[in-house]
Amino acid sequence: MAETMNAPTRATLERWRARMHDELHKSVIPFWMRHSLDREFGGYFNCLDRDGRRFDTKKHVWLQGRQVWMLSKLFNADRSSADLLEAATLGAKFLREHARRPDDQVYFCLARDGKPLTLQRKMYAACFYVMAFAEYARATGDASYRALALSQFDAILRWVDDPTPLGKPKLAGNVATSELAVPMILLNLVAELRGAPGSPTFHDRSDYDAIEQRCVAAIRRHHRPERGLVFETISADGKLLDSPEGRLINPGHVIECGWFLLDYARRTNDSKLRDEALAMIRGALDFGWDREFGGILYFLDSEGFSPQQLEWPMKLWWPHCEAIVALLMAWRDTSDASWFARFEQVADWTFAHFPDAEHGEWYGYLDRRGAVSQRFKGGPYKGCFHVPRALWLCERELAAALAAH
Amino acid sequence: MAETMNAPTRATLERWRARMHDELHKSVIPFWMRHSLDREFGGYFNCLDRDGRRFDTKKHVWLQGRQVWMLSKLFNADRSSADLLEAATLGAKFLREHARRPDDQVYFCLARDGKPLTLQRKMYAACFYVMAFAEYARATGDASYRALALSQFDAILRWVDDPTPLGKPKLAGNVATSELAVPMILLNLVAELRGAPGSPTFHDRSDYDAIEQRCVAAIRRHHRPERGLVFETISADGKLLDSPEGRLINPGHVIECGWFLLDYARRTNDSKLRDEALAMIRGALDFGWDREFGGILYFLDSEGFSPQQLEWPMKLWWPHCEAIVALLMAWRDTSDASWFARFEQVADWTFAHFPDAEHGEWYGYLDRRGAVSQRFKGGPYKGCFHVPRALWLCERELAAALAAH
Numbered sequence: 114m115a116e117t118m119n120a121p122t123r124a125t126l127e128r129w130r131a132r133m134h135d136e137l138h139k140s141v142i143p144f145w146m147r148h149s150l151d152r153e154f155g156g157y158f159n160c161l162d163r164d165g166r167r168f169d170t171k172k173h174v175w176l177q178g179r180q181v182w183m184l185s186k187l188f189n190a191d192r193s194s195a196d197l198l199e200a201a202t203l204g205a206k207f208l209r210e211h212a213r214r215p216d217d218q219v220y221f222c223l224a225r226d227g228k229p230l231t232l233q234r235k236m237y238a239a240c241f242y243v244m245a246f247a248e249y250a251r252a253t254g255d256a257s258y259r260a261l262a263l264s265q266f267d268a269i270l271r272w273v274d275d276p277t278p279l280g281k282p283k284l285a286g287n288v289a290t291s292e293l294a295v296p297m298i299l300l301n302l303v304a305e306l307r308g309a310p311g312s313p314t315f316h317d318r319s320d321y322d323a324i325e326q327r328c329v330a331a332i333r334r335h336h337r338p339e340r341g342l343v344f345e346t347i348s349a350d351g352k353l354l355d356s357p358e359g360r361l362i363n364p365g366h367v368i369e370c371g372w373f374l375l376d377y378a379r380r381t382n383d384s385k386l387r388d389e390a391l392a393m394i395r396g397a398l399d400f401g402w403d404r405e406f407g408g409i410l411y412f413l414d415s416e417g418f419s420p421q422q423l424e425w426p427m428k429l430w431w432p433h434c435e436a437i438v439a440l441l442m443a444w445r446d447t448s449d450a451s452w453f454a455r456f457e458q459v460a461d462w463t464f465a466h467f468p469d470a471e472h473g474e475w476y477g478y479l480d481r482r483g484a485v486s487q488r489f490k491g492g493p494y495k496g497c498f499h500v501p502r503a504l505w506l507c508e509r510e511l512a513a514a515l516a517a518h
Numbered sequence: 519m520a521e522t523m524n525a526p527t528r529a530t531l532e533r534w535r536a537r538m539h540d541e542l543h544k545s546v547i548p549f550w551m552r553h554s555l556d557r558e559f560g561g562y563f564n565c566l567d568r569d570g571r572r573f574d575t576k577k578h579v580w581l582q583g584r585q586v587w588m589l590s591k592l593f594n595a596d597r598s599s600a601d602l603l604e605a606a607t608l609g610a611k612f613l614r615e616h617a618r619r620p621d622d623q624v625y626f627c628l629a630r631d632g633k634p635l636t637l638q639r640k641m642y643a644a645c646f647y648v649m650a651f652a653e654y655a656r657a658t659g660d661a662s663y664r665a666l667a668l669s670q671f672d673a674i675l676r677w678v679d680d681p682t683p684l685g686k687p688k689l690a691g692n693v694a695t696s697e698l699a700v701p702m703i704l705l706n707l708v709a710e711l712r713g714a715p716g717s718p719t720f721h722d723r724s725d726y727d728a729i730e731q732r733c734v735a736a737i738r739r740h741h742r743p744e745r746g747l748v749f750e751t752i753s754a755d756g757k758l759l760d761s762p763e764g765r766l767i768n769p770g771h772v773i774e775c776g777w778f779l780l781d782y783a784r785r786t787n788d789s790k791l792r793d794e795a796l797a798m799i800r801g802a803l804d805f806g807w808d809r810e811f812g813g814i815l816y817f818l819d820s821e822g823f824s825p826q827q828l829e830w831p832m833k834l835w836w837p838h839c840e841a842i843v844a845l846l847m848a849w850r851d852t853s854d855a856s857w858f859a860r861f862e863q864v865a866d867w868t869f870a871h872f873p874d875a876e877h878g879e880w881y882g883y884l885d886r887r888g889a890v891s892q893r894f895k896g897g898p899y900k901g902c903f904h905v906p907r908a909l910w911l912c913e914r915e916l917a918a919a920l921a922a923h
Contacts, residue, residue, distance in 0.1 A: 160762075168823045169761050220689075228691030284625075286633030356574050357565075418573045419892040423883060424828035426891065478828060481885070486831065487824040 118450030123518055129460070130511040136468065137504035142187065144473035144490060145180065145497040150200055154226050156207030161491040164472045168489065170225035174212050176496030177223075178241030181205050182305075183497050185248040187505065198252055205249045205258065212242055213261075216278065217268035222493070234281040236272050239265055240298050247305050263318075266302060270324070273299065289349035290358075296331035297370045299324065304376060325377060332370060333389065341396030342415055343367040357421050362413040364401025365432020368394050372439040375446060387446055394439045398455065401432070406482050407462045409433060426481040430495065433463040434503035441510040467500075475500050523855030528923055534865070535916035541873060542909035547592065547602075549878035549895060550585065550902040555605055559631050561612030566896040569877045573894065575630040579617050581901030582628075583646030586610050587710075588902050590653040592910065603657055610654045610663065617647055618666075621683065622673035627898070639686040641677050644670055645703050652710050668723075671707060675729075678704065694754035695763075701736035702775045704729065709781060730782060734791065737775060741794065746801030747820055748772040762826050767818040769806025770837020773799050777844040780851060792851055799844050803860065806837070811887050812867045814838060831886040835900065838868040839908035846915040872905075880905050 148165030149157040151172075159176040160169035184201035188194055211227030212219050219238040222231040243262045250259035272279055273295060303321050334351045336343045345361045348354055374390035377383075401409045408428035412420040419425070440456035443449075466483045467475040469490070477495040478487035491497075553570030554562040556577075564581040565574035589606035593599055616632030617624050624643040627636040648667045655664035677684055678700060708726050739756045741748045750766045753759055779795035782788075806814045813833035817825040824830070841864045849857035871888045872880040874895070882900040883892035896902075 162823060168819075171761070224691035226691075229689040230691040232687065232689065282637065284634040284637065286629035286631075286635045356576070418567060419894050421892075421897055423832060423892070426885075427828060480831075487826075487828070489824050492826055 118454050120448075120450045121453045123515065126511055126515050126518065130508055130515065132464070133504045133508040133511065136464075137501055137508065140468065140470075140473040141475070141501050141504065142497075145501075146196065146200060147473075149180070149491070149497065150203055151207075151225065152203070154207070155203050155210070156223070156225075156227070157204055157497070158225075159491045159496045160493070161489060163469065163476075163488040163490060165490070171230060171493075172207070172223045172225065172227075173493050173496070174208070174220055174223060174238040175241050175494070176491070176498065177204050177208055177212070178238070178245035179496055179498035181208060181245035182241070182248045183501050185245070185252040187501070188252050189248065190505075192252075201249055201252060205245065208242060208245060209258070209261065212238070213265065217265060218279065219265070234279045236269050236276075236279065237294075237298065239269050239272075240302055243269065243302055244305050247308070251308060262306065266306065269299070269302070288354075290346050290354070291331060291334065291349055291351070293332065293335045293343065293345050293366065293370065296328035297366075297373060300328040300332070300373050300377060303328070304373070310380075329374065329377065329386065332374065336389065336393055338389070338392055338396075340415070341392070341399060343370065343393050343397065344415065357414065357418070360415040360418065361420065362397075362400060362415050363411070364397040364409050364413070365411070365429065365435055367397035368401075368409075368432065368439045369435035371397070372435065372442050375439070375442045379446065391443055391447065394443055398436065398440075398459075403428075403481065408466065408479070408481075408483060409436060409459075410481075427486065428466070428479040428481065428483060430467050430475050430477045431499040433459060433467065434499040437463060438503050438506045438510075441507055445510055445514055523859050525853075525855045526858045528920065531916055531920050531923065535913055535920065537869070538909045538913040538916065541869075542906055542913065545873065545875075545878040546880070546906050546909065547902075550906075551601065551605060552878075554585070554896070554902065555608055556612075556630065557608070559612070560608050560615070561628075561630075561632070562609055562901070564896045564901045565898070566894060568874065568881075568893040568895060570895070576635065576898075577612070577628045577630065577632075578898050578901070579613070579625055579628060579643040580646050580899070581896070581903065582609050582613055582617070583643070583650035584903035585901055586613060586650035587646070587653045588906050590650070590657040592906070593657050594653065595910075597657075606654055606657060610650065613647060613650060614663070614666065617643070618670065622670060623684065624670070639684045641674050641681075641684065642699075642703065644674050644677075645707055648674065648707055649710050652713070656713060667711065671711065674704070674707070693759075695751050695759070696736060696739065696754055696756070698737065698740045698748065698750050698771065698775065701733035702771075702778060705733040705737070705782060706778050708733070709778070715785075734779065734782065737779065738794065741798055743794070743797055745820070746797070747805060748775065748798050748802065749820065762819065762823070765820040765823065766825065767802075767805060767820050768816070769802040769814050769818065770816070770834065770840055772802035773806075773814075773837065773844045774840035776802070777840065777847050780844070780847045784851065796848055796852065799848055803841065803845075803864075808833075808886065813871065813884070813886075813888060814841060814864075815886075832891065833871065833884040833886065833888060835872050835880050835882045836904040838864060838872065839904040842868060843908050843911045843915075846912055850915055850919055 845861035
């Protein structure tokens with residue numbers, strides 16, 4: 114967009130803030146509070162149809178952990194809602210009792226009663242366990258949860274260096290690679306363990322700075338500024354790989370990573386890193402925005418081949434959630450109104466297509482044209498997380514902008 | 519369709535036969551012969567873009583085995599093409615050298631040079647290894663390949679009874695289930711090991727009859743005639759499961775299973791089984807046919823929930839391939855012209871949407887409206903198999919019908 118942008122008016126900011134607030138507190142959180150709590154066995158039902166009806170009783174650990182985190186976070190914001198804390202406790206106790214094995218691996222999916230169903234040979238379930246307990250410990254002051262988070266975090270750090278215990282065999286043809294997801298989620302985990310500035314947390318680890326610096330360096334190796342692209346998978350020595358995995362671009366992931374970096378750059382006053390994060394966000398949005406139907410495409414191949422993922426052209430809720438957060442942060446960090454215009458472009462499309470005014474919460478899976486493809490509100494990978502986190506963070510950004518206006 | 523159908527005319531049958539023949543020999547097989555043969559390392563490139571250009575050099579074992587099988591099958595039909603046999607040999611030697619481990623597990627994916635890349639904790643790669651070597655042994659008379667097929671088949675039979683060696687852990691919440699895919703592929707494997715009646719094969723196993731009977735009984739337990747549905751996953755004791763897995767309907771899979779049963783019923787003159795297979799095919803097509811845009815939907819939930827598979831509304835090549843085979847067989851087995859009408863409905867949609875007249879072969883992945891979603895001709899799950907097998911079987915059915923006309 115070449116033309117000079119006008120800065121958003123106070124009324125515009127107020128309107129967006131009210132929209133974020135209302136969507137969060139009148140539609141999204143009520144949906145989960147009404148339909149997801151399992152008072153019989155603990156934990157949350159996370160497979161919920163459009164109207165909240167359960168279509169499965171499985172409990173996916175990513176989403177159990179993320180919901181504990183989200184509810185604790187919202188409770189911690191003003192510590193006024195006993196309902197939120199009680200709901201967070203329901204999930205935290207269930208996770209504590211059932212999710213983790215003696216060898217520190219965390220199950221991917223549990224039965225309603227907590228019996229294990231599946232174990233992935235990956236570390237992500239463990240990451241959401243850490244997030245959950247770090248924030249829940251802050252909500253309750255119960256240091257035993259904090260200790261569980263920290264010991265699990267140590268296991269994750271060990272797996273980053275040597276994933277053998279996760280059980281995925283190393284075969285003769287495998288080349289060592291670096292996955293964007295790993296430094297990205299670690300960077301976010303450290304931010305969560307640190308807690309918000311001034312929050313009642315425990316800044317007791319001397320190695321946080323070093324871990325963060327290592328993560329930022331690792332993320333930057335995935336960025337090719339001259340192409341405006343961040344690659345999901347590169348070789349361990351930092352080279353691009355000419356294969357579908359090596360050419361894979363996941364714009365939503367890059368945009369989410371971008372705001373993790375913006376957040377870190379804010380805390381460390383690193384304007385060079387901020388500018389690189391802005392370039393990553395801009396590049397991902399330029400590459401991933403669907404000029405034909407609007408919205409952010411899910412997967413692309415950097416060289417224009419068809420992605421192997423059958424769902425590549427779909428519009429998923431979470432890249433749009435991450436984009437509205439990233440764009441508001443980019444605008445606040447630069448005072449450049451073109452970022453706000455970009456925010457409004459994405460937010461308008463997002464609010465026009467994802468929310469379900471009738472039953473609350475947002476649809477997760479739209480086809481390329483923006484029609485609902487999967488009507489459920491919660492499933493194995495969608496729960497009480499990206500939507501409320503984005504609404505909460507957007508409201509916070511807008512409130513800060515208004516305060517400074 | 520209630521109205522009385524007219525039997526197809528001789529000219530109609532001739533026209534379809536010519537179409538199947540030309541598509542197979544002028545478009546599909548030439549594509550693979552031109553683009554897939556790796557004369558440097560052996561085996562086949564199976565990741566091929568629309569125009570045959572390689573977008574990856576990985577070699578997926580399902581597709582290596584299937585291509586060996588298909589080329590051997592076509593060679594065996596008239597034993598005239600030295601090129602086909604030579605191409606089959608390229609794949610057979612590569613598979614023999616690289617695919618199987620000392621413990622009988624078969625890799626899922628190999629690097630170009632044959633080094634192992636991935637191993638699934640499933641038995642399907644091993645099944646295509648058996649198919650390949652059974653037919654290749656018939657093509658060459660080389661009994662060592664036959665011996666490899668039989669020893670691998672024995673390993674598969676052991677895994678059916680006890681999958682522990684495949685390495686998937688059994689967790690406390692898991693309930694024992696029966697998967698349609700297992701008896702279905704075993705039934706097909708026995709047919710392949712037996713070989714076509716009169717072919718130079720080795721009917722040396724006394725247990726084929728018993729295995730087939732066990733498979734047929736197992737498949738029938740997945741069928742609920744009163745609902746017209748065949749469920750992919752049921753409990754080990756034959757009950758429906760109220761979960762997304764338990765409600766999953768894969769119409770293409772049921773239709774493919776249907777013609778495996780028709781083939782078996784022909785060989786055993788079992789008219790009761792034939793009628794059940796016809797009911798399965800009819801039910802799957804009624805349930806899976808997309809009344810809005812045409813074509814067969816990929817996945818459905820028996821109770822109308824949204825399937826969790828993001829690709830559920832896509833139109834994939836293979837269910838359509840299996841359907842045209844099944845419908846021609848159904849027509850030949852019943853002389854009921856309504857089956858031929860159904861064949862023409864599906865075949866018309868299939869030929870209008872999948873073939874690529876410019877570069878040969880068929881597209882594999884269309885969106886719900888029938889537009890090309892993935893332009894590649896070969897990928898991790900699509901190779902030289904469903905399209906040529908269907909064209910070859912359809913031509914055979916039509917030739918038999920014409921001979922009897």
